[in-house]
Every structure is written in structure tokens, then in C-alpha cells.
Amino acid sequence: MAKIDRNSIKDAQRIFEKLIPESSSRLKVVEFLSNAINYADILNSQKWNLNLDINGQFIRFNVGHEYCIEIKKNEILIICDRTTLKPIMRDLKIPLIFRGHIKKQKIHSKNIDEVPDCLAKTKNSIGCLLPTKGIEKYIDYFITSNKDFIKEAINTCQLPQMREAHSKGVIEYLTKNYSGEVSSPIYELTNLPTIDEFIEDEKLKIKRARKLSKSKRLEKLKKSITKPKRKIVSQFVFQRNPYVVAEVLERANGICEKCGKRAPFLKDIDGSPFLEVHHIIPLAEGGNDTIENAIALCPNCHRHAHYGKKTY
CATH class of the missing domain: 1.10.30.50 (DNA Binding (I), subunit A)
Known part of the structure; x- marks a missing residue:
């Protein structure tokens, strides 16, 4: 297969249909993935990306440094929070395999208690491996625990190469096939620093300034300009009712x-x-x-x- 154009909605559609052939299952996965993206975007619009593999082998939703949802041929891996997932799964009969890791070794079991954390940087993370065929019957059971995982993963650091792998084509495909709007990460909309990045940078500078001795601070104040520079930043805001x-x-x-x-x-x-x-x-x-x-x-x-x- 020729390499995929991540910005092409046609390529995105082709890969979605290849990975999930059943239309009803595919539309339900589109809904689940779109909701997860919108939730992560509310928490922090600069710390997620959607990766369409250039060889068409997978579609992966990353939050911070962690992968969150991964779609492969006829299967989906959903990362959840173990503490909120366990009571939900107790009495359900779902074709589900739990996944964890010990270093690079994958550990699989049908028993959630036999599987270690899936991701080292996110405590209580548990992988849920499910067949996509018929998934519309039970995928909603994973919404809450997946969101709880996203809330923790958003605090990890996202690498520049993850942003570079973001697929506009998949976002366009999801928007076309989802009943609501699907967000785009803020770094795709503007190259300006976000207000959060500006505030964090300011906090760091203030912290450094407070560590200086009083005499050092006064010395720097004498050399400082009295009129502050203006800087343009970007920010998402909520349209409140x-x-x-x-x-x-x-x-x-x-x-x-x-x-x-x-x-x-x-x-x-x-x-x-x-x-x-x-x-x-x-x-x-x-x-x-x-x-x-x-x-x-x-x-x-x-x-x-x-x-x-x-x-x-």
C-alpha cells in the first residue's frame, strides 16, 4: 500500500473502512473516539494528537505522552482507569482481554487483577482489548473510565514528534461522520503560544526571581525597562450561557x-x-x-x- 497522506479525508475514510469493515460498529467507534477527543480538548487543547499511521496499520489517539485509544484491523485498544472500570466490569460478559506491561513485555488476562498497569507514567491505567465487530453493544461501558484515564494522561508531556504526526484528515472524517463538531488541537489552528504556556512561563520566571537575594533583585530592577512588552497569545474560551x-x-x-x-x-x-x-x-x-x-x-x-x- 502506498504511504498515507495524513491530511487527506479520503485516505482517512479508506483506512477506517479497512480497519473496521462493519458500518454500524465503525460509526459507534467514530462516536466514542470523537467524544474522547472533545473531552481531552476541553482539558487541554495543546496536549493531544490523532495519529494516522502512514502505512495504514492503525489510528491512534494520544493524550499527553500516552496513547489512549488505538484502532487496528478488527480490534480496538481502549486505555482506562482501573479503579472506575473494575466495578463496571464485575457483572458484565464482554469479549474483553485486559492488557498491562512489565517494561516492554505485554501481559494479557481476562482477569483485571492479574494485569499490571498498562502505562508507567499513569497510575492505575489498564488496557482493554476488544473486537470491533459488534462493539456498538458494549463500548459505552468504557466511557467513564476512559475519561478518568484521559484526565490523568493530560498531565504528561507531549513530544513534538507526536504533534507532527497529527492527522487533519482523520479529524475531517470524524466531523463528517459524527453528529456533532470534533475539535482540532490548538497548535493546528495557530502557531502562537497559548495563554497557559504564557502563564506557566511567567510563573517559572517569578519563581526564579524569588530565589534571588534582595540585593540581586534590586540590581536587576535598576536595569529593567519600566514599560512592559506586549505579547499576543492564543486562547480557547467557553461560550457561557x-x-x-x-x-x-x-x-x-x-x-x-x-x-x-x-x-x-x-x-x-x-x-x-x-x-x-x-x-x-x-x-x-x-x-x-x-x-x-x-x-x-x-x-x-x-x-x-x-x-x-x-x-x-
Whole structure:
């Protein structure tokens, strides 16, 4: 077979149909993979990629440094979190083989307790090897534990060569065959640094500055420019539901729903109490944009919620 063009939707379609011949199973895998991609993109749009093998042997979804879902001829490997998967699998009869690794050696068993972690960098990771034929009957059982794995894997480092192997063609194919929109990683949309990268770089510089002696810092301050440079960065934002914000603010009626104190000031624009609407389960962690998942906070409690989670 000639080498694959990773940016070609036609090549992506050809390989999907080769690896999963049954149309109903293929469409269900498309749905599962698309949902996993969108979830990883919400967590961190710069730390995932979709690799279409240039020889057409596999399609692999990577999160951070880890592979997450791998589709081969008539089979799929889904990496899950063992702790949330085990109780789900207890009473189910599924044609499933668990996979783990001891260094480079693959360990397979039908018993989840006999298999070590699949990936060294992600604790409690377990590989689930399944035939794709008929997978539409049971693949949904793996959604939660796969997302729990993604949440851990997103914290590992993604290598530049993984980004270079990203396939636009597969994303186009998924978008065409999935009922919703499928995300693209932010590095495919812009070569600008992300706001997260900018903030992390700033934190590192501040950390280094605090390690200097006071005299050293004062010496550097004398040589520093007083007007800060401007830098353009890229950022994904959530389009929040304005009706949720309005309802939560009306419910609070000017009182912080955490500390019970009145809003610290009134806004110049309309004289309304200044409170900020915070999502209890963050949108970036898959939380819903609903009244039930939102709370009105004063600025102090809002900062506490983000930067002092252990004591909030």
C-alpha cells in the first residue's frame, strides 16, 4: 500500500473502512473516539494528537505522552482507569482481554487483577482489548473510565514528534461522520503560544526571581525597562450561557453564596452588586453550564475557589 497522506479525508475514510469493515460498529467507534477527543480538548487543547499511521496499520489517539485509544484491523485498544472500570466490569460478559506491561513485555488476562498497569507514567491505567465487530453493544461501558484515564494522561508531556504526526484528515472524517463538531488541537489552528504556556512561563520566571537575594533583585530592577512588552497569545474560551449567569446572579441577590457577605461594591455601569459566577465543576473539567453547577461569589471567594482548593 502506498504511504498515507495524513491530511487527506479520503485516505482517512479508506483506512477506517479497512480497519473496521462493519458500518454500524465503525460509526459507534467514530462516536466514542470523537467524544474522547472533545473531552481531552476541553482539558487541554495543546496536549493531544490523532495519529494516522502512514502505512495504514492503525489510528491512534494520544493524550499527553500516552496513547489512549488505538484502532487496528478488527480490534480496538481502549486505555482506562482501573479503579472506575473494575466495578463496571464485575457483572458484565464482554469479549474483553485486559492488557498491562512489565517494561516492554505485554501481559494479557481476562482477569483485571492479574494485569499490571498498562502505562508507567499513569497510575492505575489498564488496557482493554476488544473486537470491533459488534462493539456498538458494549463500548459505552468504557466511557467513564476512559475519561478518568484521559484526565490523568493530560498531565504528561507531549513530544513534538507526536504533534507532527497529527492527522487533519482523520479529524475531517470524524466531523463528517459524527453528529456533532470534533475539535482540532490548538497548535493546528495557530502557531502562537497559548495563554497557559504564557502563564506557566511567567510563573517559572517569578519563581526564579524569588530565589534571588534582595540585593540581586534590586540590581536587576535598576536595569529593567519600566514599560512592559506586549505579547499576543492564543486562547480557547467557553461560550457561557447568559441565562445561567443571569439566573444565578438573581438567585444570589447581591450576597456571596459562599461567605454570605454582601458584594464588595456596586458596578459603575448599572449600579448592580459585583459578584462573579463560578462553575462548581469547572467547564474545563467537563462540568455543565447549568444553574445547578454554578454559584455567585465575591472576588475573594472566587480567587479562593481557584487558588486555594484545599481550604475552600
